[in-house]
Amino acid sequence: MSGTVYVVDEVTAEELDGSVGEFAGLLTETVDGGASVGFLAPLDPDESAVWWRALVPEVAAGRLVLWTARAAADGRLAGTVQLRPATPANGRHRGEVAKLMVHPADRGHRLAGRLLAALEERAAESGIRLLVLDTETGSPAERMYEAEGWTRVGSVPDYAADTTGVLHPTTIFFKSLVR
Secondary structure, X not given: OOOOOEEEEEEOHHHHHHOHHHHHHHHHHHHHOOOOOOOOXXXXXXXXXXXXXXXXXXXXXXXXXXXXXXXXXXXXXXEEEEEEEOOOHHHOOEEEEEEEEEOHHHOOOOHHHHHHHHHHHHHHHXXXXXXXXXXXXXXXXXXXXXHOOOEEEEEEEEEEEOOOOOEEEEEEEEEEOOO
């Protein structure tokens, strides 16, 4: 797969609705592979599909912005990331990054970095100046965020359960988009 070319695009509500099964498959494989993205393993694919389907109105209303990375040759879903712009009047300058996932077969191609770059560019264009996120302390994701220029704020003990239900600390990161 070293020669695989990927395309990163923002996803409309209609596109998400038409691809719920694909997104559900990615989420299920990610969780069943041990990534802590808010679900316990084994994740039922139907439960995963219900979760994605519930996001369609959020995307349609602009309360959630979603990107995909797809293999250019066959359109296969290789990764995704979400931006949740803050809605309070005093927080419209910030947003939260959520559910960054790269299919296990597509890791090692810097897709996470490309998805984050697309998100950061769109966030800055829409007036968002500050991004925040959290990730499991000690995870590969934590190292990736550091490599992508995110600043570690600290950690919170016993913040979230991993896919097996064991509590772990989470690390909070931020990134300023002001250049």
